[in-house]
Amino acid sequence: MFEFWRKKKSALVAKNRLSIAIMSDRGGGKNYPFMDELKNEIVTVVKKYMGVRGVEVKKEVDGNFEAISIDVFLDKRS
Amino acid sequence: MGLGIVIAVISGKGGVGKTTAVANLGLGIAMNGKSCAVVDFDIGQRNLDMILGLENRVVYDIVQVMNGKATLQQALIKSKVEDNLRFLAASQIDDKRVLNSQKVKKLIDELRAKFEYVLLDSPAGIESGFEHTIEFADAAIIVVNPEVSSIRDADKAIGILDSKSQKVKEGGEVGKYLIINRIVPDMVQSGEMLKSEDILDILNIGLIGKIPEDSGVIDASNQGKPVILDKNSEAGQAYKRISARLCGKKVDMKDVESADTSLFKKLAGIFK
Numbered sequence: 001m002f003e004f005w006r007k008k009k010s011a012l013v014a015k016n017r018l019s020i021a022i023m024s025d026r027g028g029g030k031n032y033p034f035m036d037e038l039k040n041e042i043v044t045v046v047k048k049y050m051g052v053r054g055v056e057v058k059k060e061v062d063g064n065f066e067a068i069s070i071d072v073f074l075d076k077r078s
Numbered sequence: 079m080g081l082g083i084v085i086a087v088i089s090g091k092g093g094v095g096k097t098t099a100v101a102n103l104g105l106g107i108a109m110n111g112k113s114c115a116v117v118d119f120d121i122g123q124r125n126l127d128m129i130l131g132l133e134n135r136v137v138y139d140i141v142q143v144m145n146g147k148a149t150l151q152q153a154l155i156k157s158k159v160e161d162n163l164r165f166l167a168a169s170q171i172d173d174k175r176v177l178n179s180q181k182v183k184k185l186i187d188e189l190r191a192k193f194e195y196v197l198l199d200s201p202a203g204i205e206s207g208f209e210h211t212i213e214f215a216d217a218a219i220i221v222v223n224p225e226v227s228s229i230r231d232a233d234k235a236i237g238i239l240d241s242k243s244q245k246v247k248e249g250g251e252v253g254k255y256l257i258i259n260r261i262v263p264d265m266v267q268s269g270e271m272l273k274s275e276d277i278l279d280i281l282n283i284g285l286i287g288k289i290p291e292d293s294g295v296i297d298a299s300n301q302g303k304p305v306i307l308d309k310n311s312e313a314g315q316a317y318k319r320i321s322a323r324l325c326g327k328k329v330d331m332k333d334v335e336s337a338d339t340s341l342f343k344k345l346a347g348i349f350k
Contacts, residue, residue, distance in 0.1 A: 009269030014226050015276045021226075022233045022280060 051075025084196045086215035090231030092202030094223045095259040100199040101129040102306040106321025108162035112194045118168035119211045120201040131302025141169035144181040177210045186214045212239050217253030223260045224272040255286035262291045266335040287320035288334040289313050
């Protein structure tokens with residue numbers, strides 16, 4: 001009977017699922033809204049160690065799986 | 079007489095209470111002493127006539143007006159209960175291609191010149207019929223149920239509204255007002271139904287009213303007498319408050335969700 005009390009409130013589940021679904025709907029299925037921010041932060045971190053020419057972040061969808069692929073282009077001199 | 083305001087009532091998902099909202103808000107606005115027209119844009123699925131109890135009075139429909147087969151004056155049907163309210167029926171021919179932007183604009187301009195408020199009942203979905211409904215509207219009322227598919231579809235419809243509205247294209251802004259319909263207070267209190275604040279957070283638009291689930295709504299549509307006419311109906315009262323807000327009156331937002339639904343209250347209601 002304790003299962004009943006431990007059950008997560010379904011309204012909260014709904015809110016979380018909706019937020020994510022709508023976020024990806026709005027991005028036209030191509031991007032997450034935080035892509036630019038993520039890009040900038042990666043540049044900052046890598047720059048601590050070496051020169052960076054650019055960063056490319058792509059969302060890839062394959063069936064039920066979503067992945068983020070990140071390419072970091074380094075400066076030749078370093 | 080100045081130009082009236084044209085409000086498209088949209089939802090994305092079907093079956094959330096859009097047509098019921100149009101009928102009740104139209105009546106409510108008329109009860110506030112404003113001239114109002116309600117227009118059924120759901121070509122091929124005429125329903126607003128039933129909710130208003132006017133199905134036997136339809137002679138000409140919206141497509142006949144747009145094609146010049148009838149004048150707007152001939153096609154407008156007067157409400158049985160409110161002198162200020164007029165109704166324009168959808169066509170039952172299910173060919174949506176009959177609508178085009180030019181014809182829609184002409185009709186809406188004509189309605190805008192005649193009435194202080196014009197409510198357009200949009201078809202569900204986000205196809206061309208929906209786009210024609212929102213194209214020339216000044217504002218939109220979005221109806222949702224506190225349920226995931228309704229909210230997601232509404233967000234999609236709002237996105238299209240933002241990109242296809244003539245007002246937005248001209249650099250203006252289209253007003254957006256949310257109605258949360260069919261709230262079950264008990265379920266919200268027990269955490270089994272989304273709270274209004276959560277829905278507003280997700281959709282990021284302003285709220286104009288909350289309507290509780292109410293069996294009186296079906297009873298009203300059975301009879302063709304909109305629930306706003308039923309003084310004992312919670313949903314009817316909610317529509318009254320929203321109508322007053324649309325007419326520029328300041329009415330406090332009632333906390334529908336924390337309404338006391340205890341057995342005691344219900345019993346007390348019987349002896350009122």
